[in-house]
Amino acid sequence: MGVLGCAERYQAIIHYQGGSVAFYEIPQQQIVELTWQRTLDNTSVATVKLARQGMGVDCCAKIGELDAWGFELSLYRDGDLVWQGPLYDILEDPYNIYLEARDVIGYLDHRANEFAWSFVNIDVANVAFLIMDETFTVHDPNVFPYIDVQLTGTLIDWAVDAKSVYIGDELRDLAKIGFDFTTMGRSIIGRPERTASQYTTKAPVLTQSHFAGTLQIRRPGSETVTRATVIGDAITYTTADPPVDSFYGLVDVIEKADRVTDIAVITKMGDQLLADGYPTPTYIVLPPEARLLPSAPITVKQLMPSERIDVYLSEGFCRTVRQSFKLLQVNGRWISGGDQGSGGETISISLGQLPG
Numbered sequence: 001m002g003v004l005g006c007a008e009r010y011q012a013i014i015h016y017q018g019g020s021v022a023f024y025e026i027p028q029q030q031i032v033e034l035t036w037q038r039t040l041d042n043t044s045v046a047t048v049k050l051a052r053q054g055m056g057v058d059c060c061a062k063i064g065e066l067d068a069w070g071f072e073l074s075l076y077r078d079g080d081l082v083w084q085g086p087l088y089d090i091l092e093d094p095y096n097i098y099l100e101a102r103d104v105i106g107y108l109d110h111r112a113n114e115f116a117w118s119f120v121n122i123d124v125a126n127v128a129f130l131i132m133d134e135t136f137t138v139h140d141p142n143v144f145p146y147i148d149v150q151l152t153g154t155l156i157d158w159a160v161d162a163k164s165v166y167i168g169d170e171l172r173d174l175a176k177i178g179f180d181f182t183t184m185g186r187s188i189i190g191r192p193e194r195t196a197s198q199y200t201t202k203a204p205v206l207t208q209s210h211f212a213g214t215l216q217i218r219r220p221g222s223e224t225v226t227r228a229t230v231i232g233d234a235i236t237y238t239t240a241d242p243p244v245d246s247f248y249g250l251v252d253v254i255e256k257a258d259r260v261t262d263i264a265v266i267t268k269m270g271d272q273l274l275a276d277g278y279p280t281p282t283y284i285v286l287p288p289e290a291r292l293l294p295s296a297p298i299t300v301k302q303l304m305p306s307e308r309i310d311v312y313l314s315e316g317f318c319r320t321v322r323q324s325f326k327l328l329q330v331n332g333r334w335i336s337g338g339d340q341g342s343g344g345e346t347i348s349i350s351l352g353q354l355p356g
Helices: 057-064 105-109 124-138 167-177 263-277
Strands: 010-016 022-025 031-039 045-051 071-077 080-092 096-102 117-123 147-149 155-160 179-184 187-192 216-218 227-231 236-238 252-256 283-285 290-292 308-313 321-335 344-353
Touching: 010 031, 022 057, 031 080, 031 179, 045 071, 045 080, 071 096, 080 105, 096 105, 105 167, 117 124, 124 147, 124 155, 124 167, 124 179, 124 187, 155 167, 155 263, 167 179, 227 263, 236 263, 252 263, 283 321, 308 344
Parallel strands: 147 187, 227 252
Antiparallel strands: 010 022, 010 071, 031 045, 031 321, 045 096, 071 080, 080 096, 117 155, 179 187, 216 283, 227 236, 290 344, 308 321, 321 344
16 A cells, blocks of 8 residues: 655646646746645646746746746646646746646636537536537647546436536536536546445545644534425425434524426435434544645545545544545645755645545
């Protein structure tokens, strides 16, 4: 089993749009700091901070040619591509230059739907694939060949007027009804939303010893549910009566899904809300952006949002808890200056609850 380790070297290379033809590799001695993300159901961001001091004429000329969209930022960790996407914002002052980029979902955040859609009884993943297919047929910055989408089994109706929505927003709406998406390098990856038992690969197991911060165990009454109601488009579903539990009593939750017209979909949503909140869930609470130690038994390639990670707590606690989580976000950071005391790499993760 591999471990996270600690990167010895990062490279920041500027490519032309499409990510295959290099324009310029930023000299490592000019990089003050760089950051990268992997994010579930949203667009991730990467940044590079460059020092103006000591910057050569040729380097300055190359940086001066950079522009949004037509160039992409590619970040390599010990030679492996960890992040890629279009430049989005460039800021310069007399001391530093700041480059900010979006992953390839960023292209879709600025692309409107070309035609009207009226999908009926179609898998939510197929909707996601077809709207990206249509978008990249008009213009493809070499993203379509890297789309990897798996069916979810959730069927929906989906209708939109022409040139009325951004494709990125549509993907985020689809993610609310059983579809997970993320980016890894240049790839857009879509997976069905799964329970812990539906994952087919063995999950990495982390303990307190693999995190830099302190973990906690919590049972929050705010998340107890004995009756769930989901309100869709002209349809409503409430979980079965009787809702009154002999111990908890009656505890309601209401969720709105205004664009959903299929009773089967909101029924599934309501049943899941009840399953998540009854009985009161026991949570392992991680610090925000919990920093992993290099000894953690998980590799950077395994850190794909939507995948399962288990956390086991026993020693030092009154309860023994093993909990399955879904990886929500990865935050990588590299600072020039050597080891982790004065610089080097840190990788943090955010985890979300995963139903059994």
